[in-house]
Amino acid sequence: MAEIDSHLPRIKKPWAITFFGLFAVGGLIAMPLLAGRPDGAKLPDIVRFIGHFHPLLLHLPIGVFTLIVFQELATIFGKQSAEPKNTSLFPMFFGAASAIVAVIAGFLLFHGESDAYGSNSIAERHLWGGLIFAVTAVFTFILKSWTVALRANPAFFRLLLFSSVGIMGFASHDGATLTHGEGYLTQYAPAPIRKLLGIEKAKLAIPVKSSNEQLVYADLIAPILERRCVQCHKESKAKGKLRMDSFEMLVSGGKGGPAIEIGNSAKSHIIERIELPKDDEDHMPPEGKPNIEAHEIAVLKWWIDNGANPKKKISELNLPASIKEAISKLMPAAATGTASSPAQVIEKSAAPDAALLSTVEALSKEFPGAVSFESQGSSMCTFTAVSLRASFDDAGFSKLEKLLPHLVTLDLSSTKITDRSLAKLGPATQLRMIRLAETGIKDVSLDTIAKLSSLESINLYGTKVTDAGISKLANMPHLKRLYLWQTAVTPEAIKSLKEKLPSCEVITGV
Numbered sequence: 001m002a003e004i005d006s007h008l009p010r011i012k013k014p015w016a017i018t019f020f021g022l023f024a025v026g027g028l029i030a031m032p033l034l035a036g037r038p039d040g041a042k043l044p045d046i047v048r049f050i051g052h053f054h055p056l057l058l059h060l061p062i063g064v065f066t067l068i069v070f071q072e073l074a075t076i077f078g079k080q081s082a083e084p085k086n087t088s089l090f091p092m093f094f095g096a097a098s099a100i101v102a103v104i105a106g107f108l109l110f111h112g113e114s115d116a117y118g119s120n121s122i123a124e125r126h127l128w129g130g131l132i133f134a135v136t137a138v139f140t141f142i143l144k145s146w147t148v149a150l151r152a153n154p155a156f157f158r159l160l161l162f163s164s165v166g167i168m169g170f171a172s173h174d175g176a177t178l179t180h181g182e183g184y185l186t187q188y189a190p191a192p193i194r195k196l197l198g199i200e201k202a203k204l205a206i207p208v209k210s211s212n213e214q215l216v217y218a219d220l221i222a223p224i225l226e227r228r229c230v231q232c233h234k235e236s237k238a239k240g241k242l243r244m245d246s247f248e249m250l251v252s253g254g255k256g257g258p259a260i261e262i263g264n265s266a267k268s269h270i271i272e273r274i275e276l277p278k279d280d281e282d283h284m285p286p287e288g289k290p291n292i293e294a295h296e297i298a299v300l301k302w303w304i305d306n307g308a309n310p311k312k313k314i315s316e317l318n319l320p321a322s323i324k325e326a327i328s329k330l331m332p333a334a335a336t337g338t339a340s341s342p343a344q345v346i347e348k349s350a351a352p353d354a355a356l357l358s359t360v361e362a363l364s365k366e367f368p369g370a371v372s373f374e375s376q377g378s379s380m381c382t383f384t385a386v387s388l389r390a391s392f393d394d395a396g397f398s399k400l401e402k403l404l405p406h407l408v409t410l411d412l413s414s415t416k417i418t419d420r421s422l423a424k425l426g427p428a429t430q431l432r433m434i435r436l437a438e439t440g441i442k443d444v445s446l447d448t449i450a451k452l453s454s455l456e457s458i459n460l461y462g463t464k465v466t467d468a469g470i471s472k473l474a475n476m477p478h479l480k481r482l483y484l485w486q487t488a489v490t491p492e493a494i495k496s497l498k499e500k501l502p503s504c505e506v507i508t509g510v
């Protein structure tokens with residue numbers, strides 16, 4: 001033995017490496033434990049600046065470790081001497097060090113962009129996966145140093161090396177899912193490979209939800225009442241003691257009793273009043289107010305006659321052709337598959353691609369029922385947070401990023417979104433209708449909205465917008481409807497807006 005030893009250079013025991021390695025491991029593990037819940041808003045930009053290097057840095061340890069694994073395999077299966085060499089120590093050190101740097105950058109990204117990642121379980125798992133990989137990488141380096149110094153059996157080192165690379169694989173997969181969405185790698189795989197992996201084609205093709213999945217009350221009835229009646233029939237101004245701003249209020253009714261008679265439109269007060277001759281004193285809406293249109297009346301009666309259920313979807317009710325047509329007039333941006341406007345015919349030719357399908361699929365899992373395609377084969381989408389309300393916030397909105405360019409209608413009424421979300425709405429250039437009623441948005445958001453030139457309808461009911469904000473909308477070419485009840489906007493501001501946009505109807509409570 002002594003003879004062999006004398007051929008080899010003397011190697012000191014790697015105590016320093018061990019000490020610093022363990023110190024680094026301790027620091028890595030302490031990092032997330034001490035940091036608490038992520039709150040990007042409180043952190044300085046430098047955090048995000050460094051964080052954004054994560055996608056770049058992470059490729060270093062992956063490349064280095066892949067190389068080391070191949071080298072090791074070559075030693076195992078090849079003719080190379082099995083004697084552990086200290087030449088491979090430096091790549092090992094470089095791999096472990098770059099893993100630590102990549103993990104720190106990733107950690108800063110997670111915290112700095114907490115609205116995007118803070119409540120995302122894959123992001124959290126990716127963070128821990130990356131961290132465990134970096135820790136095992138450091139241990140692998142330490143073990144390698146000892147193996148070389150003691151000329152020990154490399155089996156333990158190899159075992160740890162292969163495990164850490166396995167962990168790296170898992171962590172990288174989560175990271176890739178975060179950036180590219182689920183199934184990115186396999187979505188264009190040839191059929192036999194997909195079959196082998198158990199990915200059925202059906203899984204790729206999402207069931208297309210048409211606008212028939214929308215709710216009759218929330219998506220059709222409430223907007224009609226809001227437009228025509230609620231201005232005089234709401235909490236702060238309940239004419240005839242009748243409020244019409246919720247389903248329950250319709251049922252409890254006003255001075256003359258319930259406003260709707262379920263199943264019988266002819267006996268329902270609201271319909272009776274609407275159908276009175278125009279010159280009758282009791283006709284609703286009263287003289288001087290824009291009258292309710294025939295297709296709106298038809299839809300109201302159809303809903304009451306079919307049970308006036310606030311939870312039924314459009315598809316769940318019997319849909320005569322006349323009603324389909326009336327609905328398509330009410331939801332120009334979400335036709336019911338029968339009458340299409342010319343704009344939709346053009347968009348229909350552009351079928352959704354796989355990337356969009358997987359975006360929509362992921363979002364439908366996260367927000368059931370909120371996202372749907374505008375119509376069969378269309379690549380245009382609608383998003384409604386009606387059923388999510390207060391549970392939908394800026395963090396939720398940031399998940400819509402990839403959907404934005406495909407959105408035609410967006411309903412965020414009564415959600416917790418703020419101006420921070422609206423600032424990111426720029427890519428939603430196809431948007432034709434947006435509802436922001438009763439949200440915390442303020443004038444600044446109208447800067448972004450004013451640039452979305454396809455918008456036809458904007459609902460700002462019950463928001464903090466003021467004259468200054470509204471004046472920004474003066475150059476919106478297609479704007480037809482602007483809802484402003486319960487805002488601080490003055491009649492003068494509305495007047496000057498209408499001079500610039502004569503074809504825009506401004507609906508206020510006054």
Ligand code: HEC
Pocket residue numbers: 225228229230231232233239240241242253254255256257259269270271273274281282284285286289292
């Ligand atoms: C410009 C204000 C205004 C608008 C808009 C308006 N109403 Fe009225 N409404 C009134 C006033 C004022 C009364 C009370 C006087 C009366 O009974 O005629 C009333 C009373 C009623 C009543 C009777 C309530 C009761 O129980 O006695 C019904 C029903 C009604 N409105 C339905 C409607 C419907 C449906 C619409 C929308 C299509 C509408 N109103 C829009 C002002 C309005």
